[in-house]
Amino acid sequence: MARPPKAREPLKIAALELFVEQGVHGTGIRDIAKHAGCSEAALYRHWANKEALVAALYIEHLTEVRSRIETALASQDELGAKMQAGCAACYLLYDEQPLVFRFVLLVQHELAKSLPTDLRMPQDVITEIFAQQIALGRITGEPALLAAAVIGLFLETAIFVLYGRLPGPMSRYVEPVTKMVMRVLDAK
Amino acid sequence: MARPPKAREPLKIAALELFVEQGVHGTGIRDIAKHAGCSEAALYRHWANKEALVAALYIEHLTEVRSRIETALASQDELGAKMQAGCAACYLLYDEQPLVFRFVLLVQHELAKSLPTDLRMPQDVITEIFAQQIALGRITGEPALLAAAVIGLFLETAIFVLYGRLPGPMSRYVEPVTKMVMRVLDAK
Amino acid sequence: MARPPKAREPLKIAALELFVEQGVHGTGIRDIAKHAGCSEAALYRHWANKEALVAALYIEHLTEVRSRIETALASQDELGAKMQAGCAACYLLYDEQPLVFRFVLLVQHELAKSLPTDLRMPQDVITEIFAQQIALGRITGEPALLAAAVIGLFLETAIFVLYGRLPGPMSRYVEPVTKMVMRVLDAK
Amino acid sequence: MARPPKAREPLKIAALELFVEQGVHGTGIRDIAKHAGCSEAALYRHWANKEALVAALYIEHLTEVRSRIETALASQDELGAKMQAGCAACYLLYDEQPLVFRFVLLVQHELAKSLPTDLRMPQDVITEIFAQQIALGRITGEPALLAAAVIGLFLETAIFVLYGRLPGPMSRYVEPVTKMVMRVLDAK
DNA sequence: AATGAATGAGATTTCATTCAT
DNA sequence: AATGAATGAAATCTCATTCAT
16 A cells, blocks of 8 residues: 555645635745645646646535535525525635635636536526526526626625625625625515 | 837737736736737837736726716716616626726736725725715615625626626616616615 | 566556657656556566666567577578578568567667667677678678668668558568568679 | 847757757757757747757758758769769768768657658658659669668668768768669669 | 655746847 | 847746655
């Protein structure tokens, strides 16, 4: 049996931190390896290159976020409760693991190309929920448009907190954001 | 009278196009010069360095967007009409000059550091409008939070169109987005 | 009795294939190990390093080729018969074990330095044969020059087949090449 | 007007020398730049990468060799005279510009892939000559096979000189090689 | 015994910027 | 004035080899 990987997790942690702090392009392999306490070459045993590392991190954390949302939404029956639960789940994540949330948020546009096209995104989850609710007659409108509105409302609030335009912690906005979301949805 | 500079505009156009397509970090001086049909050194005649070019472009276009919004908002008295005018102004810009809109939208996070901190942003404009409306008793709430919600709702719709999750043109969403914005604001 | 090594043969086969396809310098240890279905470290259990593997492969296969030639030449008395037998032996090898032939052929220049200088080469065998024949008065000329001519004539035909300039199989050229060789030698 | 290129020719000369001495794989960009007295980056203004430099050098010198052969062949009417002129032209090149000849000779197999498929090779020239001579009834046989035989005979003699198996200068072999070539061709 | 992780050294290549003409 | 050549520094990545389990 070969020795167990000792650099993999430190590399992931270092990369996440530095990508959030300095941006993906602003962070070099050197930086990551130094912070992880290993050689630069070690990175290449675990990921084909820097881009693959970024994509793997993004997919991993995006999937985590998506799962949280799915779990939260499935835990409630009524639309308002679903929205509140989903919002709470994400905003708590923001407070508990700010790096994960920020990474997913900040990196998304840099990756459009190199992602698998069949990756299920949080947007898909929200859009489907709204399609269901429309089918049930609870709300009206175009599912994708409602999803865009709700997600934007929800995310930009987090960005305002991120850039200091609104004071933290994030969780304090669960209630007011949920209310605004429900007004947008204009549910019966 | 001095003859007009020949390389300046082509360089700006090329830079805008390439920054949107490949990102700022992904675009090199050689790329820009080649697309502009001039030499690499020419760029340094007009801007101190690449960073200055990026900042100048961003400030110019952001200012344009902000001015459009200010003009549109000032052209109307009532809150609903203001929102509609501002939304229409921006979404028309999206359809007419998609590069400008995308540049301002996509490049913002890449630039957080290297920008003057006193730059007046569209967010400031919106936040002030809401502060005024609150002072007038037309709406209630925290101005920055309302601004975050409205801007997010408005922008994410554009991002959905950008990535093909919603069909274009952008201008078709002026009315429904305005309606959702007004529901968020819950104006009297 | 010790159990037989399990990785040795797969490594040799994989190395041979990859060296022929990609060149010695273009083939890495990881490539070889992956193709052989074993670990990279396994290679170092059987050879001191990559260079030693290359040299061992080359010497083994070159010796095989040389032995075939020696055996074939020794099996006949008359010069024409010798040439035909040697040619047939090699061209049959080409058809039966194309990798071996190509390896010896293509890799030789890549290796000039790292080989033992006292390695007996096919060229030496041919040169000696011609020296004998000259001593016997059957042919005239400079042995090394005749060897160069005959070997070149013989090898370049194989290279033409290798690159598709002449159709295979190689064995179809035994007779015409032998005839040309005999005309070059101008034997009595 | 920009400054004239000062590094291009020194880079070509250095590359040719080092490739012949140490092999293409054994020669690094560093080596080349140091020998040329310029920076490593200078190379990339003139060629896209190392491979492109190798290919450009090969094509340039191969074309030169091919032109010499074509000129020599065209300068004579009779087959024997053509062969002698072609052989003399190449062997003189070997003596005068040994680097060029060795480079073309040693590098050929490393490049099979990255070459334009429509590159006219010396082999094509020889094959066509023999096809013509066959059409004229001067010789008989398969043009490509005769070309392989003649080229191999001719080249391997040079390789023997290159590796010290035959004494130089190369030009001393013009006459005996031409005679052997004519015996191979068995011309009327 | 055998693995796959880890590494140091070095390779190629990119880049924004400066320079010489 | 304007070009394209040249550059130093750094980035990414590769490689043969050694190490720890």
